Amino acid sequence: MDVDDEDSPPLLVEVEPSSNDNLEESKPLKVPITIVTGYLGAGKTTLMNYILTEQHGKKIAVILNEFGDSVDIEKSLTINKGGEQVEEWLEVGNGCICCSVKDSGVNAIESLMEKKGAFDYILLETTGLADPGNLAPLFWVDEGLGSTIYLDGIVTLVDAKNILKSLDEPVQETVQHEEHDDHHGPVLTTAHLQISHADVVVINKADLVSETELLAVQERVQAINGLAKLHVTVQGQVPHLEGFLLDLHAYDDVGTLDVSSKGHSHLDPSIATVAINVPVLRVDQLPNLDAWLRSILWDSKVPAPDHGSLVEGNDHDTIEVHRLKARLPLSNGEVKIVQGVREVFEILDSPESTNSIDDVAGKIILIGRHLVDKRFEESFLNSIR
Amino acid sequence: MASEGEAKRKCSGADCDNDAGSLQCPTCLKLGIKDSFFCSQECFKRNWGTHKALHKSQNSGLYDPFPTFAYTGPLRPFYPLSEHREVPKAIKHPDYWRDGIPHSERTSDGRNKIYILDKEAQAGMRKVCRLAREVLDIAAAAAKPGVTTDYIDEIVHKACIERDSYPSPLNYGHFPKSVCTSPNEVICHGIPDKRVLVDGDILNIDVTLYHGGYHGDLNETYYIGEKAKADPDSVRVVEAARECLDAAIKLVKPGTLFREYGNVIEKHAKSKNCSVIKAYCGHGINTLFHGAPNIPHYAKNKAVGAAKEGMCFTIEPMIALGTGRDKTWPDNWTSVTQDGKRTAQFEHTLLVTADGVEILTARFPDSPGGPIGMPVVETNGETKV
Numbered sequence: 001m002d003v004d005d006e007d008s009p010p011l012l013v014e015v016e017p018s019s020n021d022n023l024e025e026s027k028p029l030k031v032p033i034t035i036v037t038g039y040l041g042a043g044k045t046t047l048m049n050y051i052l053t054e055q056h057g058k059k060i061a062v063i064l065n066e067f068g069d070s071v072d073i074e075k076s077l078t079i080n081k082g083g084e085q086v087e088e089w090l091e092v093g094n095g096c097i098c099c100s101v102k103d104s105g106v107n108a109i110e111s112l113m114e115k116k117g118a119f120d121y122i123l124l125e126t127t128g129l130a131d132p133g134n135l136a137p138l139f140w141v142d143e144g145l146g147s148t149i150y151l152d153g154i155v156t157l158v159d160a161k162n163i164l165k166s167l168d169e170p171v172q173e174t175v176q177h178e179e180h181d182d183h184h185g186p187v188l189t190t191a192h193l194q195i196s197h198a199d200v201v202v203i204n205k206a207d208l209v210s211e212t213e214l215l216a217v218q219e220r221v222q223a224i225n226g227l228a229k230l231h232v233t234v235q236g237q238v239p240h241l242e243g244f245l246l247d248l249h250a251y252d253d254v255g256t257l258d259v260s261s262k263g264h265s266h267l268d269p270s271i272a273t274v275a276i277n278v279p280v281l282r283v284d285q286l287p288n289l290d291a292w293l294r295s296i297l298w299d300s301k302v303p304a305p306d307h308g309s310l311v312e313g314n315d316h317d318t319i320e321v322h323r324l325k326a327r328l329p330l331s332n333g334e335v336k337i338v339q340g341v342r343e344v345f346e347i348l349d350s351p352e353s354t355n356s357i358d359d360v361a362g363k364i365i366l367i368g369r370h371l372v373d374k375r376f377e378e379s380f381l382n383s384i385r
Numbered sequence: 386m387a388s389e390g391e392a393k394r395k396c397s398g399a400d401c402d403n404d405a406g407s408l409q410c411p412t413c414l415k416l417g418i419k420d421s422f423f424c425s426q427e428c429f430k431r432n433w434g435t436h437k438a439l440h441k442s443q444n445s446g447l448y449d450p451f452p453t454f455a456y457t458g459p460l461r462p463f464y465p466l467s468e469h470r471e472v473p474k475a476i477k478h479p480d481y482w483r484d485g486i487p488h489s490e491r492t493s494d495g496r497n498k499i500y501i502l503d504k505e506a507q508a509g510m511r512k513v514c515r516l517a518r519e520v521l522d523i524a525a526a527a528a529k530p531g532v533t534t535d536y537i538d539e540i541v542h543k544a545c546i547e548r549d550s551y552p553s554p555l556n557y558g559h560f561p562k563s564v565c566t567s568p569n570e571v572i573c574h575g576i577p578d579k580r581v582l583v584d585g586d587i588l589n590i591d592v593t594l595y596h597g598g599y600h601g602d603l604n605e606t607y608y609i610g611e612k613a614k615a616d617p618d619s620v621r622v623v624e625a626a627r628e629c630l631d632a633a634i635k636l637v638k639p640g641t642l643f644r645e646y647g648n649v650i651e652k653h654a655k656s657k658n659c660s661v662i663k664a665y666c667g668h669g670i671n672t673l674f675h676g677a678p679n680i681p682h683y684a685k686n687k688a689v690g691a692a693k694e695g696m697c698f699t700i701e702p703m704i705a706l707g708t709g710r711d712k713t714w715p716d717n718w719t720s721v722t723q724d725g726k727r728t729a730q731f732e733h734t735l736l737v738t739a740d741g742v743e744i745l746t747a748r749f750p751d752s753p754g755g756p757i758g759m760p761v762v763e764t765n766g767e768t769k770v
Contacts, residue, residue: 009433012408012426013453144647144683145663146710294642298689343689 030150031113033122033139034246037194038157039166040128043204047157047236047245048125052080054241058120063109079119103138110148121246122149129190132156132197133322136341140251153250156198156228157236158191160217161208166191167220167268186269188369195221196271196322196367197341198228199250207234223267225367226259226275227325252348254325254337257363266372271322274371276380278362280329286336288384289328290347295383296366297321297343305378321368328362338364396424398432412440414452447579451715458570458725462716463579466561467535470542476551479595479674485559490673499678500671501695506599507736510671510697513550513594514601514734514745518752520544521592521603524564525753530584530610534566537590538577545594553593553600553674560718565591565604572662572703572711572720572728584610587619589730593674600674602699603746606729607754615760618706619727625657626704626729627756629682633700637735637742643678643688650702651684662703662728664711665720669698670734683709692737697745701732 324340667680
């Protein structure tokens with residue numbers, strides 16, 4: 001190698017300072033990521049633009065996810081700040097590369113923030129036909145991984161005029177929903193999946209329907225997902241974004257778990273919200289709670305409500321839970337909360353204690369398919385004994 | 386964030402008393418000549434005549450390809466890498482051998498489906514894992530002070546071919562060599578290069594073979610020379626990693642949850658005042674090099690699923706003296722600790738049996754390496770190196 005036969009010296013180079021200092025387990029600043037879904041024409045773009053305008057002081061990254069699968073996130077991403085837009089490319093390393101725990105999309109966003117500074121918000125806009133249940137687990141990163149992003153929640157836009165039709169008849173689309181293409185049960189559309197996984201449903205274009213029609217839409221949406229907050233809007237305009245569309249904390253806080261659709265659970269033939277009332281639990285019952293959740297969420301099996309009987313549906317009646325939340329007071333005064341999306345779940349400590357809440361009874365909410373008349377309450381009580 | 390030492394750095398110019406900033410001679414950086422700081426380009430230019438002689442005296446033809454990269458510890462890459470090593474056509478190649486893309490791993494099944502191996506497949510795994518153990522033992526016996534990691538690569542490559550096997554790392558995601566060699570602060574995926582192993586190093590050798598359509602994967606960390614065995618910190622981290630793997634394997638049987646291993650591993654690591662590297666996990670292995678399930682090594686993870694008879698996966702904890710956070714070199718492979726402190730790893734390929742586990746890559750009675758006790762630190766006032 002001939003390094004320096006020239007007479008003139010090369011230019012000195014600046015060496016990056018090594019970054020060893022104060023990295024030890026300082027809590028990283030965490031940036032919320034919101035997944036925004038909705039059919040084509042529901043008004044996602046209008047909503048995005050509205051958020052960017054209302055929050056023009058904030059640095060917001062908008063990521064378009066074309067295929068409902070984070071593998072394909074390696075597209076460009078737009079960062080908005082003060083009305084200016086900058087396109088950035090996400091560098092998705094070698095792809096999965098062996099045994100990396102974090103999703104490559106998460107890694108790409110993290111490394112971009114390392115270079116460009118943290119964003120205030122990240123909005124992941126999916127295509128019209130995306131199943132958000134496939135995306136959510138990828139962005140619901142384990143706390144132990146110390147990621148700089150966290151899943152804040154899923155916002156689904158529906159078009160007041162067309163949503164009922166979309167729910168009742170599958171359009172030309174094929175529902176990209178693994179292993180459940182049974183042709184016997186009631187129809188399951190992407191609209192169902194987008195509503196069942198939502199933490200917030202924005203019913204848009206309310207000005208295009210009558211009040212009666214609007215009421216029917218609201219009831220139907222609540223029957224599918226009794227937990228999601230509902231906003232009725234025109235042109236995607238939501239008065240206060242924080243707590244309504246942003247800063248939802250839908251994956252750490254469970255809220256009061258008031259299900260707003262009591263008595264309506266049969267309104268939609270495909271998806272329903274089911275509430276299970278639970279007594280105050282003892283600490284030694286927690287492993288049984290965990291086993292019950294594993295059976296429901298991992299194996300799609302409802303444990304027997306009493307000896308000798310089984311709640312085994314036939315093949316096309318297998319339960320399928322999209323979203324689960326629970327708040328469970330314990331006899332020692334602590335309160336546990338449970339968060340679940342599809343098969344992934346976590347039992348967490350709630351910051352509150354039973355002293356600080358009025359209602360000491362526990363509650364588990366399930367949103368999903370084939371959940372009605374499954375005797376969950378008896379099953380749970382029998383399982384945790 | 387410059388440390389105190391850097392602030393007091395003097396300019397290397399012979400006629401100059403100035404403090405130096407962060408400007409360095411690029412040629413020195415490439416040659417690995419340390420502390421070649423200058424206060425300014427003018428001063429550097431003035432001293433060029435005498436300074437460049439230093440390059441001549443040090444020029445071994447080896448260089449650091451990323452001279453301006455902020456390395457986290459003392460280790461540097463020593464390029465150029467050796468020529469690409471060929472695998473005879475008669476040996477069965479995996480699907481990524483040419484374009485670097487593991488196509489079969491990127492399918493939906495490849496990413497999500499956990500294979501249950503029948504008797505025939507289990508026999509295939511048993512065979513390739515035994516061959517992989519033979520190759521690792523040959524490599525370990527050669528890992529001594531004075532040899533390069535490239536030499537170890539050559540030995541592994543030849544040993545694979547002698548066993549009618551393809552060295553799985555070769556061109557997997559464009560990895561350039563046939564084995565991963567990870568010294569000192571390298572967590573994993575180190576690329577064999579021209580660096581000479583020195584007495585006092587610790588070195589992980591990660592071998593994977595592809596034979597008869599199956600991959601067999603294992604690694605161990607070895608003490609290089611007697612100095613390493615006498616260094617309490619090196620012994621602490623290496624033995625902690627070894628014990629973490631042993632403790633996790635004890636749990637393996639049908640029904641054990643994938644999320645459990647991390648709890649046991651992190652608990653043991655902490656008891657040795659070490660941390661767990663978070664970013665890399667164990668993985669399913671069979672006809673695919675890396676597949677489902679992921680086995681995180683850290684506690685409180687949300688991994689879904691449980692072991693079943695006939696599954697094959699690896700557990701491969703990476704344990705560090707300091708932080709559990711990682712940083713990747715610009716070669717896109719070499720993963721190092723962010724604080725530059727040492728790290729160690731052990732790995733086995735495991736087959737879940739009817740009532741427990743078969744360690745397919747188990748050590749032979751005469752395998753090199755193996756556990757050692759903590760060195761007795763001399764107390765006669767002499768400090769060890």
